[in-house]
Amino acid sequence: MGIGISAHRLAGTVAKFSAVGTISSVDLRRHHPDLMAQTHRSRDKKLIDSVNLIALDREIKAARTLAGGCGMLAVNVMRAVSEYASSVRQACASGIDAIVVGAGLPLDLPELTAHYPKVALIPILSDVRGIALILKKWMRKNRLPDAIVIENPRYAGGHLGAANPQEVADPHFAFPTVLEGTLELFKQLGLERERIPLIAAGGINNHQEVRELLALGASAVQLGTPFAVTKEGDAHPNFKKVLVEARPEDIVTFISNTGLPARAVRTPWLANYLDKEAKLKGIAKAKPCTMGFECLAQCGWRDGIAKAGQFCIDTQLAFAVNGDIKRGLFFRGSEELPFGNAIRSVQELMQYMLTGQRPTDLKEPSLERYLLPS
Template sequence: MKTAPLIMGNIKAELPVIQGGMGVGISLGGLAAAVAKEGGVGIISAAQIGFREADFDRNTLEANLRAMKKEYVKARRIAPEGVIGFNIMVAMRHYDAYVRAAIEAGADLIISGAGLPTELPRIAGDAEIKLAPIVSTDKSAQVILKYWDRKYARVPDLLVIEGPQAGGHLGFTKEQLEMYDSEAYDAEILKILDTVKKYEHKYGRKIPVAVAGGIETAAQAAHAFSLGADAVQVASRFVTTEECDADIRYKEAYLKAEREDVVIVKSPVGMPGRAIKNAFMERVMSGEQIPHSPCHGCLHKCRPDEIPYCITDALVHAAKGEVEDALLFCGANAYKADRIETVKEVIDSLLPEKV
């Protein structure tokens, strides 16, 4: 099956592959540019993106906004004609500032989850940037589509459906994660697509949909397209690439992981997430309180004096390759990685009939 380009209004990616945003520091300008240069959609994660800036500990917001610009400029220099955007979590403090920084940088789109981005159209205003909310259930899709329709008289330029096999923070309760096998979640995807069709009919325009979560083979990608998806969003497969911005030791943690090492963990702010079990996670799971740095103001719901560990500290350790002191977020199939590839090899393996 030959795939079609991903078209979002006046923006077109030749290949319907979106590289998922991975923070802290896993998908920066290098990885996003490599994916965009191959014809896919490259995504830079804005989450604590300024962790390498000299003033990150003192002026976290300013460091992050400065780094957003730097990483976007880097990516655009490498892939001048490619489609490049940002992943910005609703749960982040100063969400408005990050959205505006993405717009000012000149990004093509914003993908936004970790909460429903109800106010994203208000913040973006009349900017030409494309807006793509992430949903995980038909209920959340109905909420965001109805809200944007009623309050802003608009629909998303892209909708990302992120399933229970995804990595990092998940948009499901622990009970939902146990309930959704692949067949049950296929039914949920079809419900979401039916909801989308109602708004396509109302607005007389196509709303492209990307399916994400655990996609790591051509067969899985083809299955998503057979359900009616216009694109697939893939993250973990891109971690073990030469172009990924993470330290080689982070990539090697994926290569060394076994199936039983991929577990559901509870983040400091109460959200379930998927990660690789390591010495750090065993300490956390045993109930140990991990000392942390002064608060970097990353997430709205975080209470520094109550958390068992700091998620910024843990994810920065991961990006720097300090893997035994790190939270190693990953997708459900991350353990299947067995070698370092190039971005081109990954895309070719996902879309073998793209040419």
């Protein structure tokens, strides 16, 4: 989770408890004061990109130390970022176990990682059509995904795999539909059911739901928001406070500057932006990148693309990870959190999700959701 929400502390701790801990690759220099000092006012893309690769290497190594030889470590690289290829290469060179790619179709990931055949490749997709496309393209290159994250845009946080905000709740994204459809697709392609583990993500917040997803054919689940608010989450405490205190009516879906729908908490900056969105789109025009390092391959704000969001995402996400409630953009999934507004440890969260056992000092929530949403 970017930027800086899942760095070495969260990912390393998750791996320590034998799961897959994922570091987001984007703009990790923000966790390194010495690297920030080098680039603070710089608009030198080469310099900023190079220190971000140093930060990625440091984060992977620190997470590895924390994990103490347990679990697996992954790096998430968004396909939409301009330094996608160099981040993938750096993660491989730094000894990562898996590369997870969302926010676009990673058609070229097998070639990019060809020198690292032991690195697991895990695309994030949201529907059977996207999964079929990746499978068919990769099979022509003699490569299969080592797992697939199926992320439901109706519930997930951050960027969503739907064409627009109106489409996020479309029934073709429902977990039962995508899991059953994917297993059917495997049959058609002559792939054994066990060959590619399916990992469900988006709004998963209780043990019973994990059981139901496993019964439907998932092999694992991925959690975003519940991990972001753990004690070990790498963001400022204010970031966690905003996420845990958000009420359902505070959580909104809108178009980000990537052109993709995104889900976040309606904090003061986002409310103000959404009020002005139509006007800003009306006057969109190409301009120099606000931060100077052109983090996205295509940016609605920089490139003047009127149908995409009109703001600098790096600026707003950096405010959020640093705990600036007024100015930050706080990505969050739509669902209740497993422990309400309590900030608990990774270990407690994992124990609850895997066994149903809640920390003894936390009361049962009154409105726990025990059924898969339709």
